[in-house]
Amino acid sequence: MKKLILSLTLIALLTASLGGVAFAQSRQEPLPEVTTETAQGSAPAQADASQSMYPAVHALVMAMTENHLDYDPEDPEFLWTSLYYMLSLYGEMDERSELTDDTLILPSEVVQDYAAALYPDVATLPEIPAPISERISYRASDGAYRLARGDEGLSxxxxxxxxxxxxxxxxxxxxxESLEDGSALRKFQVTLAARDCMFGYIITDLTFSD
Structure with a gap:
């Protein structure tokens, strides 16, 4: 069975490269240095929900904010936009990925593994809608998705x-939060449910308080 190396240390390094994305609790005490080889379909035992689901929450918040989307997992545009964000931000950490100068190549099984943290039914993903098809595409000849690499942003x-x-x-x-002054641009609440998938949970709702 293919495996994904989920490392909290790597997440910390990645967040620094993304311009300061961080866990709120890291301000109080450093995250433990844990490197766990995790079988597909499970989450690291040492990771709580905030650690294992941070990539999904981060991607969903950014996708909804930057594209003015409401939470609607039944909408193909919402689905693929938020999934694109998650894959472009974190997909290259997966050992099954391939990275070129400007393109990230991911097998379909990787895309489904990440989608399982965001949507209830990922067995058959809908076709990629036009608005997002310029940034992510599927090639049936090798069963892989190709993503244009995105910007890091200022938040x-x-x-x-x-x-x-x-x-x-x-x-x-x-x-x-703004990277310039640390001010809160939007506050949100996310609801999760346990799920037998690589990340251990699925997002069932995300609402903004503003």
């Missing part, structure tokens, strides 16, 4: 420690 996403509810749901509060 960061922070998340607070997760709240585990008796219902089984997990709630996290967070903010989109």
């Amino acid at each position: 960061q996403v922070t998340v607070e420690p997760p709240i585990y509810l008796s219902s089984g749901a997990v709630v996290m509060n967070g903010a989109l």
Whole structure:
């Protein structure tokens, strides 16, 4: 079974390269240095929801904000725009990826693994709609997706420690902050549910308070 190396150390390095994306709790104490080889379909045992789901939350907040989208996982444009963000920001960390000067190449199984943290049904992804097709495309000849690499942006996403509810749901509060002065541009709340997938959870809702 193919495996993905999820390293909290690598995430920390990646967030620095993205211009300061960080966990809110990292301001209080450093994240533990954990490198875990994780089988496809599971999340690192040492990682809580805020750590394992940070890539999905980060991507979803940025996609919704920059493209003025409402949370609607049934909408193909919403689905592919937010999935593109997640793949372009974090896909190159996956050992199954291939990186050229300006293109990230990902097998379809990688795309489905990442989509499983965002959407309830990823067995059959819808066709890529026109607005996003200039940034991501599928080539049937090799069963791989090709992504144009995006900009890093001038903002960061922070998340607070997760709240585990008796219902089984997990709630996290967070903010989109300016890199220039650290001010909160938007505050949000994301709801998660446990899922048997690579990231361990799925996002079931994300709302902004502004």
